[in-house]
Amino acid sequence: MEQLDEAVSEETPAYWVKSAEKTLAVLLAFSADEPRLTITRAAAKADLSRAAARRFLLTLTDLGYLRNDGSVFELTPRALDIGATFLSSLTLPQIAEPHLKQLAVDLDETASLCILDGTDVVYISRVLAPRMLRVSVNVGTRFPAWATSMGRVLVAGLPLASREAFFDGIEITQYTQHTVSSIAELREEVERTAERGWSLVSRELDDGLRGLAVPVRRGGDLIAALNVSLQTHRGPEATIAETILPRLQAAAERIADDFGGRGARQ
Incomplete structure (x- = not known):
């Protein structure tokens, strides 16, 4: 063992605190697959002897980071304190970006995160599909909320009074032959979105645009809308709802969890 320690010391800086490394190794040994x-x-x-692991486990239990039930140990909520400062410093776009990247790769489609600002949606994070060669929409770009899937998801999540105020504050513009033609028709679309929890808008803002969006919720709060831009070959609505929607919803839940939604659900 002394020879091993000497070999390790030659490979690590003089300031290296081995006990800190071992403490983290014990904490990281707990996972979703093996929480106990x-x-x-x-x-x-943790690559420790049983005697050493026992000392670390008992010390961490005394410090409140673990609890034990007989011979079994598990993390306590206090373990969240270790990463709380880092997480609190992250913004929603920063947290969402890796999830958007994964979604863009998985679906080969552009993925975006939007918020509602007045009667517009504003892009706060966007990752292009791998096949895309140029950027036509950037972070900060605005579109009329009523003509987009993201906007309809966000408007559908408003309290009824706020939703009606939104309808009162917009004017329908016929961007394409597929655009909704009246406030009454838009209201029906928003109500439908509220009932099923997602929106698919095809060629209403532009003949080349088609989008699917779902809400990103933290607890009971709607914090953003997650969207993917879809190619026309993706098929009819039923196919999209069956194949793409579940993956979009799962990504929205992961973003919400990383932004504090997991704690909000507990």
């Missing part, structure tokens, strides 16, 4: 660990299992995952 015995001393033996924790020792194996």
Whole structure:
């Protein structure tokens, strides 16, 4: 063991605190797949002797980061304190970006995150599909909320009084032959969106634009809309709802969780 420690010391800086490394190794041994660990299992995952793992586990229990039930240990909510400062410093676009990147790769479609500002949607994060060669919409771009899937999701999430105020504050413009033709028709579309929890808008703002959007919720709060721009070959609405919608909803939930939604649901 002394020879091993000497070898390690030659490879690490003089300031290296081995006990800090081991402490983190024990904490990181706990995972979603194995939230409860015995001393033996924790020792194996942290690459420690059983005696050393026991000392670390008991110390972390005394400090409040773990609790034990007989021979089994598990994390406590206090373990969240370790990453809380980092998470609190992240903005929603920063948190969403890796999820948007994964979605863009998985679907080969551009993924975006939008918020509602007055009667417009504003792009706060956007990742182009791998096949895209140029950027036509950037972060900060605005579109009329009523003519987009993101906007209809966000308007559908408003309290009824605010929703009616939104309708009163807009004027329908016939951008294409597919654009909704009246406030009454728009109201029906928004109500439909509210009922089913997602929106698909095809060729209403531009003949080449088609989008699917779902809400991103933290607890009971609607914080943004997640959208993917779809190619026309993706098929009819029923096919999209069956194949693409679940993946979009899962991504929205992961974004919400990383932005504090997991704690809001507890």
